[in-house]
Amino acid sequence: xxxxxxxxxxxxxxxxxxxxxxxxxxxxxxxxxxxxxxxxxxxxxxxxxxxxxxxxxxxxxxxxxxxxxxxxxxxxxxxxxxxxxxxxxxxxxxxxxxxxxxxxxxxxxxxxxxxxxxxxxxxxxxxxxxxxxxxxxxxxxxxxxxxxxxxxxxxxxxxxxxxxxxxxxxxxxxxxxxxxxxxxxxxxxxxxxxxxxxxxxxxxxxxxxxxxxxxxxxxxxxxxxxxxxxxxxxxxxxxxxxxxxxxxxxxxxxxxxxxxxxxxxxxxxxxxxxxxxxxxxxxxxxxxxxxxxxxxxxxxxxxxxxxxxxxxxxxxxxxxxxxxxxxxxxxxxxxxxxxxxxxxxxxxxxxxxxxxxxxxxxxxxxxxxxxxxxxxxxxxxxxxxxxxxxxxxxxxxxxxxxxxxxxxxxxxxxxxxxxxxxxxxxxxxxxxxxxxxxxxxxxxxxxxxxxxxxxxxxxxxxxxxxxxxxx
Ligand code: ADP
Numbered sequence: 366x367x368x369x370x371x372x373x374x375x376x377x378x379x380x381x382x383x384x385x386x387x388x389x390x391x392x393x394x395x396x397x398x399x400x401x402x403x404x405x406x407x408x409x410x411x412x413x414x415x416x417x418x419x420x421x422x423x424x425x426x427x428x429x430x431x432x433x434x435x436x437x438x439x440x441x442x443x444x445x446x447x448x449x450x451x452x453x454x455x456x457x458x459x460x461x462x463x464x465x466x467x468x469x470x471x472x473x474x475x476x477x478x479x480x481x482x483x484x485x486x487x488x489x490x491x492x493x494x495x496x497x498x499x500x501x502x503x504x505x506x507x508x509x510x511x512x513x514x515x516x517x518x519x520x521x522x523x524x525x526x527x528x529x530x531x532x533x534x535x536x537x538x539x540x541x542x543x544x545x546x547x548x549x550x551x552x553x554x555x556x557x558x559x560x561x562x563x564x565x566x567x568x569x570x571x572x573x574x575x576x577x578x579x580x581x582x583x584x585x586x587x588x589x590x591x592x593x594x595x596x597x598x599x600x601x602x603x604x605x606x607x608x609x610x611x612x613x614x615x616x617x618x619x620x621x622x623x624x625x626x627x628x629x630x631x632x633x634x635x636x637x638x639x640x641x642x643x644x645x646x647x648x649x650x651x652x653x654x655x656x657x658x659x660x661x662x663x664x665x666x667x668x669x670x671x672x673x674x675x676x677x678x679x680x681x682x683x684x685x686x687x688x689x690x691x692x693x694x695x696x697x698x699x700x701x702x703x704x705x706x707x708x709x710x711x712x713x714x715x716x717x718x719x720x721x722x723x724x725x726x727x728x729x730x731x732x733x734x735x736x737x738x739x740x741x742x743x744x745x746x747x748x749x750x751x752x753x754x755x756x757x758x759x760x761x762x763x764x765x766x767x768x769x770x771x772x773x774x775x776x777x778x779x780x781x782x783x784x785x786x787x788x789x790x791x792x793x794x795x796x797x798x799x800x801x802x803x804x805x806x807x808x809x810x811x812x813x814x815x816x817x818x819x820x821x822x823x824x825x826x827x828x829x830x831x832x833x834x835x836x
Pocket of ligand 1: 716741
């Protein structure tokens with residue numbers, strides 16, 4: 366069995382969020398199960414591509430309407446990632462020092478066309494083309510409809526939805542970009558009078574998965590306009606919970622953190638990391654340290670954080686540290702709080718992989734008051750690093766966290782409101798005072814196994830059912 370994952374992100378090459386973590390880990394775990402699992406991603410101008418060398422294995426040109434773009438397929442020299450990765454290098458469109466931008470429709474249509482043009486040249490075609498999110502949603506359509514890809518039409522396609530909020534919409538004036546197909550089937554591209562890449566992928570892929578079972582059920586009710594489509598296509602839809610890469614996310618070996626620790630030396634290990642954070646960010650080490658790591662957007666409940674933090678910090682029971690970036694208004698509000706709560710609050714506005722690791726290691730609690738959480742990886746990293754999650758009961762959070770009142774190991778709130786989040790944090794503060802109970806939970810969560818091993822096998826089992834298309 367030969368799988369090719371096609372994605373806009375892949376850790377450590379290009380990461381914006383959880384998509385990168387998944388595409389950087391799943392193929393590695395699949396490869397360890399004796400199947401060939403490879404990745405195809407755009408060639409961006411990132412720190413990774415600047416510091417590695419590549420070999421060009423294929424050169425060609427692609428057409429986008431009347432425009433012609435030369436492109437190359439590259440492989441990574443001295444690859445230690447644990448899986449083969451191929452890069453689509455379209456210098457004029459993809460080679461930028463960021464992943465996403467306002468001209469993504471053109472960029473990712475080109476990426477998808479170049480990917481399929483190149484797959485056509487493979488002698489030994491893949492068994493499965495596994496697409497990730499809307500950036501690759503047109504691939505199942507082109508494979509099944511575009512005349513030039515007829516040779517790929519019998520290859521099974523799987524689409525994994527990591528986030529249904531973003532759908533890759535574009536107008537019909539770009540229809541001509543898509544390699545020729547029977548116009549009678551143009552409806553497959555349409556959703557609400559525009560071309561919708563995610564909807565197209567859902568209609569045309571042989572199977573559709575989400576990154577947690579609860580998220581799939583939630584999408585049938587609320588999916589930014591696609592709920593009726595997901596209900597209609599339910600027979601080919603299922604949810605497979607993401608795993609975590611336990612080689613990268615391992616407090617015993619993690620190079621990023623200040624002191625490594627395992628289940629036997631949790632106390633001293635976490636304390637050293639907490640001390641680093643408290644020294645660096647001027648926080649009171651005696652108080653429980655509550656952290657938030659993530660994109661500052663409505664989906665994550667981020668606009669409520671400034672008010673929640675202000676209320677919590679006024680009572681002086683906790684220290685709070687935030688790492689994130691996103692909405693400029695929210696960033697400004699979070700910055701403003703620094704002056705008012707000097708000594709118990711700080712925020713690093715930006716993206717910092719190393720700091721995120723130290724925060725998972727040094728924190729006592731991790732806050733995730735998400736409105737939408739397709740899977741959420743942060744809570745699984747937190748568990749592994751002995752940090753107790755305080756989360757909303759939604760999506761993947763619902764599938765991974767059990768409340769302490771139900772013999773579990775986390776703190777759960779139902780609503781996304783200032784009151785509900787503040788109350789959940791107060792429960793965390795109270796747990797912190799019951800020192801033995803707190804320590805027992807901390808030790809227990811480090812042993813919870815969320816490795817990709819199980820989930821990688823679940824995808825393989827799904828691939829094995831793909832002899833026939835479900836309609
Ligand atoms: P999403 O993909 O919706 O952003 P996930 O929980 O699936 O959320 O994945 C988020 C990933 O991005 C985690 O690895 C998290 O540690 C990381 N991350 C998010 N924001 C930052 C940041 N500002 N700095 C470093 N890492 C971040």
